[in-house]
Each structure stands twice: as structure tokens, then as C-alpha cells.
Amino acid sequence: MTPFKAFRNFNDPALRPLTGVRARIHPDSAQYFPGDGLPQRIARALCARKAVPVKEVFESFEFFERTRRRARATEMADLCCGHGLTGVLFAAFERRVDRVTLVDRRRTASFDTVLDAVASEAPWVTDKVVYLERSVEGVGHALAPGTAIIAVHACGVRTDRCIDAGLATGGPMALMPCCYYRTAADAPVALRRALGRRDATDVHRTYRLEAAGYRVDWSAVPAEITDMHRILIAVRA
Numbered sequence: 001m002t003p004f005k006a007f008r009n010f011n012d013p014a015l016r017p018l019t020g021v022r023a024r025i026h027p028d029s030a031q032y033f034p035g036d037g038l039p040q041r042i043a044r045a046l047c048a049r050k051a052v053p054v055k056e057v058f059e060s061f062e063f064f065e066r067t068r069r070r071a072r073a074t075e076m077a078d079l080c081c082g083h084g085l086t087g088v089l090f091a092a093f094e095r096r097v098d099r100v101t102l103v104d105r106r107r108t109a110s111f112d113t114v115l116d117a118v119a120s121e122a123p124w125v126t127d128k129v130v131y132l133e134r135s136v137e138g139v140g141h142a143l144a145p146g147t148a149i150i151a152v153h154a155c156g157v158r159t160d161r162c163i164d165a166g167l168a169t170g171g172p173m174a175l176m177p178c179c180y181y182r183t184a185a186d187a188p189v190a191l192r193r194a195l196g197r198r199d200a201t202d203v204h205r206t207y208r209l210e211a212a213g214y215r216v217d218w219s220a221v222p223a224e225i226t227d228m229h230r231i232l233i234a235v236r237a
């Protein structure tokens, strides 16, 4: 069982069911994040505003905790960012991150609520975050060289477009893929048959990144949060 690292009190089996997709967020959820630490204060601010479903809070924090040391860079981009919480966490907690570009084809209302919640406890995030409404296709050429790429649940082949962006910038990458529809179309058929599309896709992505000079590691967030819990972390070898 993968342990919770960001909010360790949720390793209590009685609390783990509160972390999944069926759990609801409301101001009372704040009671599950006791303490004076910045993560707990930010989680309570998100609960108070009902900013995002509670599953998203766990997903972003647990992804961040597992990737922050290897994925951080002065310039970062959170691609297919949706509510943007994951990128905003890098802006809040990582001093050496100067700017996080949040990219999505449309800006959601939940992003403003998320930013307001995080900024209530970490006001410096406001100056570090920019939102770019555009497609992820070709976005690497619009980002500064060395920009680190993070992408949480960029659907299907969009994760591959995020890898394209990372290869264009040359920065580190941390990707938690989802829905493998039509992915790995160019992978060996034997791999797809033997491993299934999901594993074959991520194996194929791993070889692609290693061939481009990256060292790839696989990690995961706790499975209670999401079925799509695998993380690919790629750092230049």
C-alpha cells in the first residue's frame, strides 16, 4: 500500500476512505487537516472555499510531495492544468521556482478560487503564477529553455504532447498519465498484447525519454486517491 506523504494522518485506515473520488469537500473537511504547517493551512483554506473536490487536494499534494525535488526548476509549466493547484503548490513551497506557467485550453473558474485559497496563506504565489489559455500542442516552443514540465492527468495522448514540450525545453518532467485511449499507437504490438495498453504505453514513453537522454523513474500516489496513480519522473541523465 502506497503511504500518504503530504498528509500522513491519512495513513490511519479509518481516514483513508475520505481521500477518494467519492469523498466530498466542505468547510467541515478542514477538521481533517489539523496543525499549523503551511500544507495544513492551505488545505483548510481550500476546504473553506470548497475550491475543488477533496480528491484533487490529495492528488495535487501527494503528486507534489513525490516530485518536488526532482521536477523543480526556476521556470515551470503545469500543462493541461485545469484548476491549477499542482502548479500553484510549486509556486507556494519552492523558493527557487520563480514562475509557473499554467496552460490549459480554457481557464476554469475553480482556478481563481484555488489561487485565492493558496494566496490567503502564501501571498507570494500571486506574482509567480501566469495562466496561458492555449493548446498544449507545440507549447514547448513558447516556453523558456530549461522549463520543467508537470502534467497531472493530461488525458490520453495529451501526456505525449506534454513530453514533446519537455523535450523542446530540455527541462525535467513529472507526468501522471490518465485514460490511455489511442495511446502507444506506434509501440510494438507484442508489448500492447502482453502488457495491456496502459503498461505498454508507459514503457514506450519511458524508452522514448531514455533515448532522448533522460533518466526515468516511476513513482505513484496512493491508489485510494485515483486509479490513475502512476507518475513518470524524467530528469536529464
Ligand SMILES: C[S@@+](CC[C@H](N)C(=O)[O-])C[C@H]1O[C@@H](n2cnc3c(N)ncnc32)[C@H](O)[C@@H]1O
Pocket (backbone or CB within 6 Å): 056, 079, 080, 081, 082, 083, 084, 103, 104, 105, 106, 134, 135, 136, 137, 151, 152, 153, 154, 155, 158
Ligand atoms: C482530466 S483534466 C486534468 C486537470 C488537472 N491537471 C487536474 O489534475 O485536475 C484535463 C485538462 O486538460 C485540458 N485539455 C484538454 N485538451 C487540451 C489541450 N489540447 N491543450 C491544453 N489543455 C487541454 C482540459 O481542459 C482539462 O482541464
